[in-house]
Amino acid sequence: MTIYDISEKAGVSIATVSRVLNGSAKVSPATRKKVLDVIDACGYAPNAFARGLGLRSLRTIGILCADSSDLFLAKAVYYLEQTLQEHGYESLLCCTGYHQEVRRSYMDLILSKKVDSIILVGSNFIGTTGEENQYIREASAQVPIMLLNASYDYPNVYSILCDDYTSMYEAAAAMLNAGITEILYLYNSLSYSGRRKLDGFTAAVKERGIPDYERLIHRYPGDPQQMSAVADFVAAAAEQSPAFHGVIASEDPLAIGAMKYAAQRGIRVPEDLSVIGYNNSMLADCCTPELTSVDNRLKTQTHQLVQTLLRVLDGEEMPKQSVFSGKLIRRGSTIF
Numbered sequence: 001m002t003i004y005d006i007s008e009k010a011g012v013s014i015a016t017v018s019r020v021l022n023g024s025a026k027v028s029p030a031t032r033k034k035v036l037d038v039i040d041a042c043g044y045a046p047n048a049f050a051r052g053l054g055l056r057s058l059r060t061i062g063i064l065c066a067d068s069s070d071l072f073l074a075k076a077v078y079y080l081e082q083t084l085q086e087h088g089y090e091s092l093l094c095c096t097g098y099h100q101e102v103r104r105s106y107m108d109l110i111l112s113k114k115v116d117s118i119i120l121v122g123s124n125f126i127g128t129t130g131e132e133n134q135y136i137r138e139a140s141a142q143v144p145i146m147l148l149n150a151s152y153d154y155p156n157v158y159s160i161l162c163d164d165y166t167s168m169y170e171a172a173a174a175m176l177n178a179g180i181t182e183i184l185y186l187y188n189s190l191s192y193s194g195r196r197k198l199d200g201f202t203a204a205v206k207e208r209g210i211p212d213y214e215r216l217i218h219r220y221p222g223d224p225q226q227m228s229a230v231a232d233f234v235a236a237a238a239e240q241s242p243a244f245h246g247v248i249a250s251e252d253p254l255a256i257g258a259m260k261y262a263a264q265r266g267i268r269v270p271e272d273l274s275v276i277g278y279n280n281s282m283l284a285d286c287c288t289p290e291l292t293s294v295d296n297r298l299k300t301q302t303h304q305l306v307q308t309l310l311r312v313l314d315g316e317e318m319p320k321q322s323v324f325s326g327k328l329i330r331r332g333s334t335i336f
Contacts, residue, residue, distance in 0.1 A: 002141035004155060010038045014156060019315030026315060061309070062110035063093045064103070065121040071225070071281045072251065072298070076121050076148055079302035087310060089116075098124060104135040117143050117309055123150035123161075123193035144312045146305050149296075150192045151321060158312065159321040160305040162296035164193050167326030168200030171276050171294050172248060174328055176208050178336035180246040180274055183213075184237065186230075186258060187250035188220045197250045197278065215241050220254060230257020231264060245273060252277035256287055259333065274334040289332025296326045 003021075007014045012035060019027045020035040027035075038044075061084055065073045081091045092113055094106040103125065110118055118139060126147070127133050133152060139145055140156040151159040175183055185201050187194055198217070205213040218237045222229055234257060238244070249255035255277030262273050269275055269289060277284060280295035301324060308318050330336070 004141060006035065006038055006042065006044055009042070010035045013317070015312075015315055015317045018312070022313065022315050024315040058114055058116065059088055060090045060092060060113065060115045062113065062115040062118040063091050063121060064096050064106055064110065064118065064125070065093070066096055066098050066124050068093075068095045069225070070122075071253070071283065072279050073122050075281070076298055076302060079299050080119060080121070080148075080306065083303060083306040087306065100127070100132060107135050107139050111139060111142060115143060116313055117146060119146040119148060119305065119309075120150070121148045123191040124189065126150045126152050126192045144309065146309050148301060148305055153320065157320070158305075158308055158318065160301050160308065160324075161193075161321075162298075162301065162324050162326050164196040164296070164326070165200040165203075167294050167296065167328075168197040168248075168250075168278070169204045170200075170326075171278075171328050172201045172204035174336060175246050175248065175274060175276065175334070176204060176210075178274070178334070180335075181208070181210055182242060182244040183210075183216060183246040183248055184234070184241065184244040184258070185217045185248050185250075186220060186234065186237075186254045187218075188222075188224045188254060189250070190219075194250060201248060212242060216244055220257075224251055224253040224257070227253055227257040227260055230254055231260035234258050234261040235265070247273065247275045249275070249277050252279050252281045252283045252291060252293055255291055255293070255333075256283055259287055259291070269333055270335045274336070276328070276334060280329050284329070284331065287333075292331045292334040293329055294326045295329050297324045300324055 003014055003017050007017050017035055020032050063077060065077055068074050084091055094110060096103045096106045136145055137154055140154060145157045147159045149161050151161055187198055220230060220233050247258040255275050258275050259269055262269050267273050277291050277293040280293040284291040284293045304322050311318050
């Protein structure tokens with residue numbers, strides 16, 4: 001039995017079942033009795049370990065991220081842990097890598113710890129097929145699943161993300177409006193977020209009727225934080241592609257790699273080459289000139305995720321998706 005089955009048999013929402021399980025006073029006696037009768041009849045035992053201890057919950061949240069050395073993911077985990085601690089929750093962190101079988105294994109491990117919820121940090125956890133996302137659906141039958149920087153429409157799954165499509169579209173439009181139409185687009189991932197960024201860039205250049213823009217779209221296959229290797233990749237792309245006077249990257253390390261390429265070739269930034277990154281990470285302030293980058297409001301996203309999570313655990317009905325707009329932070333790497 002799952003919380004969905006209890007909800008269906010009792011004729012109430014999942015949130016109402018959650019309120020009853022958590023002892024919330026926001027349920028009428030009649031509704032509470034109806035839900036408890038179904039639970040007793042079906043032998044449903046939510047969080048049996050916590051119940052055996054006589055506790056409402058263990059006040060522990062599982063956090064899964066692919067790679068804690070990634071600047072964006074590491075910062076997200078830091079913000080999440082700090083905010084959860086402020087509200088009396090502890091965290092269990094697992095770094096899963098990018099292989100499907102390992103993700104599923106770690107999801108099962110975290111669930112075995114009887115956590116109150118699981119946070120999936122980063123859009124790479126969402127696949128393109130139902131089979132790839134089955135492990136999320138199964139986990140959501142036991143605890144609320146929170147997605148940071150990704151979206152998946154399923155019961156008991158809550159998504160908090162930046163509108164990467166519009167944010168990247170606006171970044172590309174800003175460069176195009178400055179008269180720079182030959183733009184190299186550099187990316188390394190086709191995760192949910194990666195696809196949205198690529199689609200936003202493509203929409204902007206297609207709308208302007210830019211010819212041969214596809215020849216200036218390049219996927220870097222390696223670790224984007226190896227910026228010297230990124231610079232070599234951009235150099236190779238420059239030999240194969242039409243001339244370009246702008247670079248837009250799906251994340252800041254790729255943009256820094258493009259700036260390193262420019263420095264090695266004596267190309268002036270921004271006079272000869274304007275560069276835009278994404279995520280507005282600490283790297284944006286650590287290069288010369290400083291990097292223009294899209295701020296995806298990561299801290300705001302993490303705060304909203306925890307607030308949504310706390311209310312869900314309290315049995316409240318919450319929006320399944322919260323979307324924030326990014327903002328282009330202009331610095332010295334662009335002429336506009």
